[in-house]
Amino acid sequence: MLAVFAGAIAVLMAYLVVTYYRGGRGRPWTTFEPRWAWHRAGIYFCFCYLASYTSGGMDRIVNSPVVTAAQKADPVWVAYTIGALAFILVAYAGVWAHFTPTFDRPRKPLMSAVFGFLWGSSSGQLFVAVWVLADKSALPTRGAWLLTYVILAAFQPNFHNIYWDHYIAPEHDTRMTQKIKALCCHIPNLAITLTYLALYGNYLIFVTLQVIACVAAGIAMRYPAPWATAGPLDFAHRSDARIPRATGYVSADPQTDPYTPFYRGWHPADDPGPTRTDVERV
Numbered sequence: 001m002l003a004v005f006a007g008a009i010a011v012l013m014a015y016l017v018v019t020y021y022r023g024g025r026g027r028p029w030t031t032f033e034p035r036w037a038w039h040r041a042g043i044y045f046c047f048c049y050l051a052s053y054t055s056g057g058m059d060r061i062v063n064s065p066v067v068t069a070a071q072k073a074d075p076v077w078v079a080y081t082i083g084a085l086a087f088i089l090v091a092y093a094g095v096w097a098h099f100t101p102t103f104d105r106p107r108k109p110l111m112s113a114v115f116g117f118l119w120g121s122s123s124g125q126l127f128v129a130v131w132v133l134a135d136k137s138a139l140p141t142r143g144a145w146l147l148t149y150v151i152l153a154a155f156q157p158n159f160h161n162i163y164w165d166h167y168i169a170p171e172h173d174t175r176m177t178q179k180i181k182a183l184c185c186h187i188p189n190l191a192i193t194l195t196y197l198a199l200y201g202n203y204l205i206f207v208t209l210q211v212i213a214c215v216a217a218g219i220a221m222r223y224p225a226p227w228a229t230a231g232p233l234d235f236a237h238r239s240d241a242r243i244p245r246a247t248g249y250v251s252a253d254p255q256t257d258p259y260t261p262f263y264r265g266w267h268p269a270d271d272p273g274p275t276r277t278d279v280e281r282v
Helices: 002-023 034-055 057-063 075-098 109-135 141-168 175-200 203-220 276-281
Strands: none
Touching: 002 034, 002 057, 034 057, 034 109, 034 141, 057 109, 057 203, 075 175, 075 203, 109 141, 109 175, 109 203, 141 175, 175 203
């Protein structure tokens, strides 16, 4: 059954690559086009699913017990599971969502959630694929954990900063929010959930946690439908470095910019904000 599924994914990936080559390749990178962004994302999603299948990760996800009887009776496992879920919800539905400018994109939570599900289920399986390959090596569990963490910690920020945040995602960051999300969401997410996977082997729960994180992020950034019309600020700017990187939205004055209300001391441009006298009165 998994072979049939993987075969269908391979066919879909080939179709997406061919149609993108014919219609999307060479289009100006100075605008965000939802249709082709979905195309690029679809190719990445398919690649992750196929990596999971070929590594044996998909087999572990499907055929390993979701939860064992011993785990249900283990208060440490229960506490860790609840804690990991709580962290994901607070980090992504809370912190990540709060520090995400959306640039007046319309709310389309269903399509954004669909994108988030595909994003989380594929990325989660890519993480599993790397873990399984490391776990199959001669390394002890701690060594396999460290190898997996190093690989993913190097891959994730570079892939997102160089490619994902420019060619697939609409603008949803500033330089400040990039740092906040890395420190408060992405780095601890990988550390907490990968440790959970290494200790307990709950593959489906691990992937589910990544799905929840990405669904929350997809909805928070208001990821557009493939047929949507992009706004003028949806294009993610990038640096002029030899290897260009997404810079995030750069504002002339983030304390009055309507798209940066999370900055300390922010106030609307037509409101001067609290004066020294006002502060003294309070």
